[in-house]
Amino acid sequence: MKLIAIPAFSDNYLWLLHDTRQAVVVDPGQAEPVLECLREHRLALQTILVTHHHADHVGGVAQLHSATGARVVGPAKEAIPEPVQRLRHGDTVEALGLDFRVLEVPGHTAGHIAYYAECPGEAPLLFCGDTLFSGGCGRLFEGTPAQMLASLGALAALPGDTRVCCAHEYTLANLRFARAVEPDNAALAAHQAECEQLRARGLPTLPSTIAVERAINPFLRSRERAVVTSVAAHAPHTDTRDAVAVFGALREWKNQF
Numbered sequence: 001m002k003l004i005a006i007p008a009f010s011d012n013y014l015w016l017l018h019d020t021r022q023a024v025v026v027d028p029g030q031a032e033p034v035l036e037c038l039r040e041h042r043l044a045l046q047t048i049l050v051t052h053h054h055a056d057h058v059g060g061v062a063q064l065h066s067a068t069g070a071r072v073v074g075p076a077k078e079a080i081p082e083p084v085q086r087l088r089h090g091d092t093v094e095a096l097g098l099d100f101r102v103l104e105v106p107g108h109t110a111g112h113i114a115y116y117a118e119c120p121g122e123a124p125l126l127f128c129g130d131t132l133f134s135g136g137c138g139r140l141f142e143g144t145p146a147q148m149l150a151s152l153g154a155l156a157a158l159p160g161d162t163r164v165c166c167a168h169e170y171t172l173a174n175l176r177f178a179r180a181v182e183p184d185n186a187a188l189a190a191h192q193a194e195c196e197q198l199r200a201r202g203l204p205t206l207p208s209t210i211a212v213e214r215a216i217n218p219f220l221r222s223r224e225r226a227v228v229t230s231v232a233a234h235a236p237h238t239d240t241r242d243a244v245a246v247f248g249a250l251r252e253w254k255n256q257f
Contacts (some may be wrong), residue, residue, distance in 0.1 A: 001096065001119055003165070005204050006033045011169045012056055013206065015127060017096060022046040024095045025070075026115070026127045027167050031060030035067060047095040050074030050084070051129030052112040057167065075104075077111030087113060098125075105131045105155065107148030108138030116158060123161040126210070131155065133166045134195075134208040135174030136254065137219040145248035149222070156220045160211030171195050171205035174217075177257045181218040181230045181250070188216040222247045 006014040008030045015026040016037055023043040027050060028034050038045055045068040048061055052075060061081045065072055073093050076086040087093065089104035093115070100115040105128070114128040130138035131148075132155050140148055175192040182188055191212060195205040213220050221227050223243055227250070232240050235249040 001098075001122060003125070003163070003207070004037060005165075005206060006037050008033050009056055013165075013167055013169065013204065014060075015165045015167075017125070018043050019096050022096060024049060025064070026165070027051055027057035027129060028060040028064055029056035029058065031063035031067070034060060034064055038068070044068070045070040047093070048072045049093070049095075049100065049115055049127060050080050051114060051127065051131075051167070052109040053078040053080055054109070054130070057129065075111040075113045078109060089113075100127075103154060105129075105151035107131060107140055107143035107151045110142040112138075112143075112151075114155065116162070123163050123209070124159055125165060126155065126158060126162050127165045128155060129167050132164060132213065132217075132219075133168060133174055134164065134171040134205055134213065135178045135191075135217050136170060137217075137251070139255065140251060145251060146244045148219075148251070149244055149247045152220055156210065156214055158210050160209065160214070162210040163207040164209060164213060165207045169204060169206070171208075172199060177254050178216060178218050180257065181253075182221070182224075182226050184226065185216065191216045218250060219247070222250055 002018050004016045008014050014028050017024045023045050024047045025034050048070050073085040074080040076088045087102045091102040093100045098117045100117045103114045105112050105114045108130045116126050118124045198205050228240050231246050231249050238249040239245045
């Protein structure tokens with residue numbers, strides 16, 4: 001399997017997975033970059049996977065469906081361009097010979113889903129939309145801190161070698177915030193230096209891995225003593241005995257950072 005991060009807009013990645021003949025694309029907010037990639041690699045688009053309803057994730061769906069006839073699958077609880085196969089937590093979608101397991105991960109939006117697939121001979125894949133970013137997480141536009149904390153906990157429980165395919169190149173900004181939260185985290189400092197080198201060469205910082213995110217992402221580490229201490233210093237009225245309160249204060253800190 002070949003995995004391609006197709007740049008779109010200012011900082012989106014439209015993930016395309018292919019077996020040299022057929023392809024799957026995730027969250028195509030624009031159609032033309034996907035069509036160009038399909039032409040370049042001589043691929044037939046089999047399936048369009050959608051994680052949530054925001055325009056930068058669904059804007060190209062109708063055009064791609066019209067141009068290729070690819071089936072569209074997406075969350076049961078969100079407004080996605082028809083026709084679409086509606087998916088709920090625990091459903092499985094077969095594409096390219098892989099079984100993509102659907103995980104409901106509300107928080108960024110109310111009905112957000114993610115797709116997880118085990119790949120024979122390769123590390124598993126996670127297409128997580130705007131729920132989990134490298135070093136960060138999505139804003140809570142429709143969900144609650146409790147929902148996002150639970151969603152991130154479910155993703156953090158996946159195998160450590162899982163490739164984390166986020167939908168935006170937000171990594172450097174997220175890592176600057178993460179360093180403010182955990183200035184003494186050596187793994188975080190090393191990862192930041194590595195990502196700065198990648199971006200200086202014009203390369204994506206993604207995919208990350210679940211193991212890396214467990215080590216460097218403050219939103220997966222919100223129960224760690226160092227993170228709780230930093231949140232308490234930044235927002236002294238936070239009830240540090242309440243994991244949801246700590247997470248909510250951490251997310252609000254990032255909103256203002």
